[in-house]
Amino acid sequence: MNVSLSGLMPLPSSDRARSVMNALADFIARSGLKPGDRLPTERELMTALAVGRSTVREVIRQFQALGVMESRKGSGTYLLRGISADTIHMPLSVDATHLRDVLLSTLDVRRGLEVEASALAARRRTEADLKLIEARLDTMESVHHEKGAAGREDLAFHLAIYDATHNPLFPQLLEQMREAFERFWATPFDRPDFARRSFPFHRTLFDAIAAQDEARARAETLAILEIVEEDIREMSGENDKALK
The missing domain is CATH 1.20.120.530 (GntR ligand-binding domain-like)
Structure with missing residues (x-):
């Protein structure tokens, strides 16, 4: 399935990984991707979002850990279940001064x-x-x-x-x-x-x-x-x- 990347835009430098996670989740929801479909390549995501390979790989790894995506050697990264920026479970953090x-x-x-x-x-x-x-x-x-x-x-x-x-x-x-x-x-x-x-x-x-x-x-x-x-x-x- 060929998917247009027109909905993805370069992101600001602050909190880059979280922004990529939200942008990719929103893209999945709007693009019509279904479980079993192949996602854009790392290079395509890097270009569309204007981020480095390490950021893209970190986000994909987080999605894999959450059971959303699966990387297949020599084939690419595939969607396992639908998701959106509204439903994604973002990483938890502790808000404390000390x-x-x-x-x-x-x-x-x-x-x-x-x-x-x-x-x-x-x-x-x-x-x-x-x-x-x-x-x-x-x-x-x-x-x-x-x-x-x-x-x-x-x-x-x-x-x-x-x-x-x-x-x-x-x-x-x-x-x-x-x-x-x-x-x-x-x-x-x-x-x-x-x-x-x-x-x-x-x-x-x-x-x-x-x-x-x-x-x-x-x-x-x-x-x-x-x-x-x-x-x-x-x-x-x-x-x-x-x-x-």
């Missing part, structure tokens, strides 16, 4: 999601899942030893655990909370040692998942998050004192 409050609020949600995700991953993981989790862990450890921090690699490790639950709602929920969650991997309080003490527990969490020990997987995840909370409270206190 980073400490944002992190503590988000941590409550992380506990609810990640503890159970780890247990489910221990129960349901396949050998392929295990290899991917271990590969992500090896990379995280290597970068950590080299640079003293491995935020992006740490996130990739946790994403692999979410995938190993084989429950599509877990990665979808992560997409909804991604903006808030990523604050944990962005050197909070300008402290590269944030949550560094939790580093060894990632290996023991992997061991629990490998052993299919659900109770231990829960415990190791809680240990990681308890250290994160301790550092939030300690480092935010130090930060407050430094400002006085």
